[in-house]
Amino acid sequence: MFRTEFDDPEGIRHGGLPTYNYRHAPGGLYTRRQLADEGLTPGRQPIAAQIVWRCGQRFAYLYRKELAVPKRPATDAQLRALMKAWVALCTCKSCGREYGYYIPRRFGECLACVEGRSA
Structure with missing residues (x-):
């Protein structure tokens, strides 16, 4: 069952930031942890969207994978x-x-x- 409680792809209700329900973000958008798993970091790109779940108590920012940069190795x-x-x-x-x-x-x-x- 798909809940539309936080679904706001245009960002009208959530301060101009496109917002999606948990597990319903479009392809190409990744969280910091998902980027890190692929050896990438958001770099200085702006937040592209966010996902919200648990009655609005939890959220995560999403970044574009094509703008992500490789992580620098530790010295x-x-x-x-x-x-x-x-x-x-x-x-x-x-x-x-x-x-x-x-x-x-x-x-x-x-x-x-x-x-x-x-x-």
Whole structure:
């Protein structure tokens, strides 16, 4: 069943921006995530349209695929910074041990240290 609740291809009701229901946007329009899956980014192009769903509580902007540009690869310095951040978030401040997961922020230390202190 096709709902026309948010369907506004001319953009009259939604501030001049063409609006479509979820899964009913025309071909050639992609979300940021869909472009990223194909190795593209919107670049500096304007928003072409939007989709709206869940009673108007959720929306996503759409961009034209033909105007999208290839994503730039991360530099070595950026990759080093990301790895450094990962190590910092996975290292317990109390015992200094590095884990393969993020240390819970609400505790600020690994679960073994939290359980040892509460026992």
